[in-house]
Amino acid sequence: MAGKKAAGEGAAAGSSTPETSTTGSSDNEKPAPDNVGATVASTGNGEEPRIGVFVCHCGVNIAGFLDVEEVTEYAKTLPDVVFATRNLYTCAEDGITAIKDAIVEHGLNRVVVASCTPRTHEPLFRDACEEAGLNKYLFEFANIRDQCSWVHMHEWDRATAKAKDLVRMSVARASLLQPLDEISIDIHPASLVIGAGIAGMTAALAIADQGFEVHLVEKEAEVGGALRSLASLYPTDTDPAQVITRYLERLQANPNIRLYTGATLKAISGYFGNFDVTVSAGDRDETFKVGTVVVATGSEEMKPDGLYGFGELPGVVTQGQLEMMLKEDRLGGVDDVVVISCAGSRGQRVSYCNRICCMVGIKNAIALKERFPGANISILHNDVEVYGVRQEEWYTRARSMGIRFRKFNPEMRPEVVRDGDRLKVSMRFDLMQREVVLPADLVVLSSPQVQTQGGLDLAKMLRVPVGQDRFFFEAHVKLRPVDFATDGIYVCGTAQGPKDVPESIAQAHAAASHAVNPMRKLTVSTEAITSRVDPSSCIGCGFCAWVCPFGAVEMVARDGAWVSSINAALCKGCGACAAGCPTLAITTQHFTEDQTLAAIKAAFPEPSEPGDDYYPQVLAFTCNWCSYAGADLAGVSRFQYPANVRIIRLMCSARIDPLYVLEAFRHNADAVLMSGCHIGDCHYISANLMTEARFFALKDYLAALGVDPERLQLAWISAAEGEKWAEAVRNIVEIAQRLGPLDKTPLRYKESERFKAGAR
Numbered sequence: 001m002a003g004k005k006a007a008g009e010g011a012a013a014g015s016s017t018p019e020t021s022t023t024g025s026s027d028n029e030k031p032a033p034d035n036v037g038a039t040v041a042s043t044g045n046g047e048e049p050r051i052g053v054f055v056c057h058c059g060v061n062i063a064g065f066l067d068v069e070e071v072t073e074y075a076k077t078l079p080d081v082v083f084a085t086r087n088l089y090t091c092a093e094d095g096i097t098a099i100k101d102a103i104v105e106h107g108l109n110r111v112v113v114a115s116c117t118p119r120t121h122e123p124l125f126r127d128a129c130e131e132a133g134l135n136k137y138l139f140e141f142a143n144i145r146d147q148c149s150w151v152h153m154h155e156w157d158r159a160t161a162k163a164k165d166l167v168r169m170s171v172a173r174a175s176l177l178q179p180l181d182e183i184s185i186d187i188h189p190a191s192l193v194i195g196a197g198i199a200g201m202t203a204a205l206a207i208a209d210q211g212f213e214v215h216l217v218e219k220e221a222e223v224g225g226a227l228r229s230l231a232s233l234y235p236t237d238t239d240p241a242q243v244i245t246r247y248l249e250r251l252q253a254n255p256n257i258r259l260y261t262g263a264t265l266k267a268i269s270g271y272f273g274n275f276d277v278t279v280s281a282g283d284r285d286e287t288f289k290v291g292t293v294v295v296a297t298g299s300e301e302m303k304p305d306g307l308y309g310f311g312e313l314p315g316v317v318t319q320g321q322l323e324m325m326l327k328e329d330r331l332g333g334v335d336d337v338v339v340i341s342c343a344g345s346r347g348q349r350v351s352y353c354n355r356i357c358c359m360v361g362i363k364n365a366i367a368l369k370e371r372f373p374g375a376n377i378s379i380l381h382n383d384v385e386v387y388g389v390r391q392e393e394w395y396t397r398a399r400s401m402g403i404r405f406r407k408f409n410p411e412m413r414p415e416v417v418r419d420g421d422r423l424k425v426s427m428r429f430d431l432m433q434r435e436v437v438l439p440a441d442l443v444v445l446s447s448p449q450v451q452t453q454g455g456l457d458l459a460k461m462l463r464v465p466v467g468q469d470r471f472f473f474e475a476h477v478k479l480r481p482v483d484f485a486t487d488g489i490y491v492c493g494t495a496q497g498p499k500d501v502p503e504s505i506a507q508a509h510a511a512a513s514h515a516v517n518p519m520r521k522l523t524v525s526t527e528a529i530t531s532r533v534d535p536s537s538c539i540g541c542g543f544c545a546w547v548c549p550f551g552a553v554e555m556v557a558r559d560g561a562w563v564s565s566i567n568a569a570l571c572k573g574c575g576a577c578a579a580g581c582p583t584l585a586i587t588t589q590h591f592t593e594d595q596t597l598a599a600i601k602a603a604f605p606e607p608s609e610p611g612d613d614y615y616p617q618v619l620a621f622t623c624n625w626c627s628y629a630g631a632d633l634a635g636v637s638r639f640q641y642p643a644n645v646r647i648i649r650l651m652c653s654a655r656i657d658p659l660y661v662l663e664a665f666r667h668n669a670d671a672v673l674m675s676g677c678h679i680g681d682c683h684y685i686s687a688n689l690m691t692e693a694r695f696f697a698l699k700d701y702l703a704a705l706g707v708d709p710e711r712l713q714l715a716w717i718s719a720a721e722g723e724k725w726a727e728a729v730r731n732i733v734e735i736a737q738r739l740g741p742l743d744k745t746p747l748r749y750k751e752s753e754r755f756k757a758g759a760r
């Protein structure tokens with residue numbers, strides 16, 4: 001029967017096992033243990049590894065650009081591999097069934113799938129393992145599509161060789177994988193919602209309506225947030241005061257909601273499920289416990305001081321100030337109004353597009369035109385961004401009312417000067433290829449929303465990240481848009497970035513449902529990838545406590561000496577502590593030293609050939625989030641780059657132990673690339689600052705050893721920077737090509753016994 005594709009690109013009907021496939025056991029198949037066919041090794045603990053490898057054709061996405069059969073045959077020759085096969089689509093229903101069946105039939109206690117990317121398909125394959133009785137942490141991925149077949153589409157032989165290397169690295173790592181148990185945490189069934197603007201009020205009501213206690217904390221004396229200073233709301237033209245009143249009545253009528261106004265969040269400690277909160281309201285402090293937290297602190301309008309005469313020329317105001325004038329009916333009369341969009345955004349003061357200010361400008365221009373029908377109103381813009389059908393209608397309506405839109409060149413922004421007792425705006429009107437001078441009584445600047453100081457302080461208190469734009473930074477823009485990497489804390493509204501009221505409401509509902517889900521279950525399992533300390537090896541230096549971005553490490557006294565203690569519920573598994581531990585007392589589960597070193601050693605078994613055949617060998621470390629996603633995007637975008645690079649994924653770039661870099665060089669890499677999220681975008685708050693510090697220290701050390709430090713490169717890559725990733729690879733390959741094969745003489749240091757023992 002035709003296989004049904006569970007997920008992934010390019011699904012096609014048909015069996016997931018190609019007719020030409022060499023299904024079944026490998027030539028070197030070892031006898032299955034006694035329990036084969038009856039019970040399955042559920043842990044892999046203490047047993048000889050029995051690895052199954054499943055190489056995916058992904059239709060033609062992989063098989064069209066490299067030799068899948070050759071890769072599969074090669075996999076059969078690898079140590080500990082007892083079974084290898086290939087599938088048309090391993091993620092299809094029959095591909096998943098094949099994995100589950102093979103686990104039982106061949107007594108597999110570890111599984112490697114060589115296919116697309118763990119970012120989309122790891123959960124699916126992990127589930128298959130679990131359904132067959134295998135701990136999900138005994139599953140390993142080899143990314144031979146996004147990071148191989150799709151980026152070397154014209155290099156069949158090199159792509160095939162690289163795929164074999166990637167499978168070998170994954171098998172080496174898989175041999176050392178350990179079963180892990182996730183931590184079960186009791187959840188206190190109450191939520192803290194911080195901020196009572198439209199997003200906070202919506203989230204609070206959505207949580208409370210589902211029967212959970214909510215503590216809603218607002219720093220102002222009244223609820224409503226930014227709505228309180230708006231004259232009207234688009235696209236419905238509603239009076240914001242009426243909206244606030246309706247919401248307030250619902251808040252006050254809901255017995256599950258405790259509202260604190262004029263209140264500040266004084267302290268919060270604990271972890272997912274068990275946060276201890278202290279709120280200061282008036283002259284009293286109140287403490288309570290919650291299980292989840294929703295951040296809805298909003299944003300504020302940037303004051304564009306010094307731009308277009310703002311703060312210097314009377315009559316130059318922001319949209320926010322105009323809203324208040326309209327709301328309080330303070331505008332005597334105007335003949336000429338000029339609205340300037342993107343005042344401070346899109347590269348002028350901040351890099352981002354404010355998304356909503358075009359629409360706000362149109363809404364307020366219409367409001368002015370309705371009050372002063374004879375007024376000349378011009379909107380000077382750098383593209384009009386009115387997304388959504390209703391907004392588009394407002395744009396059309398504005399044009400039909402005689403409001404004029406003129407596009408300026410962002411390289412030559414408009415200028416505002418005093419002209420007697422009025423204002424004068426001059427601009428280069430690109431469409432007409434001429435200068436335009438507009439008289440104005442009022443110049444209105446559409447300036448962007450920015451993060452508040454209170455928001456930044458809160459980010460520190462909660463230990464959640466803000467991005468480069470200083471807005472709260474979600475765990476994943478598409479997959480986890482209202483979560484933080486820190487479990488149990490969620491975000492909504494403009495605290496996360498500019499958005500309008502309908503979007504804030506929609507996001508608040510999403511955040512509320514994420515906050516409610518774990519409270520419904522009363523317990524949750526958290527990720528087992530956390531750091532662990534071996535107290536017997538710990539020398540109590542406290543470095544781990546210093547670098548931990550989450551405050552998960554505490555120094556405790558034991559037998560008269562300090563030792564490190566890690567709170568697993570607070571630890572997020574970035575590994576910054578483990579990478580800096582001088583005695584290797586700390587390791588990060590699922591990314592242990594020996595597992596990573598096994599992959600490093602497997603990457604390039606032989607030194608590169610000197611002479612004309614020299615083909616540099618480059619090892620790259622990425623973080624699990626931005627830079628790995630950037631490398632995947634290069635594949636999705638089919639950006640081609642040299643096939644010299646092999647990638648090792650870690651949770652955070654801060655997990656790149658300096659020893660990994662040295663071991664990579666010692667094990668035949670001619671160059672090493674360290675990569676991670678941009679500074680400010682690290683999913684573990686500020687952990688990648690350690691990456692940067694270690695990179696520069698390593699450069700100095702390599703130079704002192706006599707290794708050209710150019711052989712080590714650092715690249716900050718976002719998930720959207722596929723081309724930048726491709727360029728970073730081209731760059732380091734070019735460097736390695738120029739420098740020639742690495743002379744490893746300076747790296748003949750004695751190998752750690754621990755590494756020797758672990759990495760076979």
Ligand code: FES
Pocket residue numbers: 623624625626627651652653654675676677681682683684687688
């Ligand atoms: Fe990407 Fe930390 S998660 S560098």
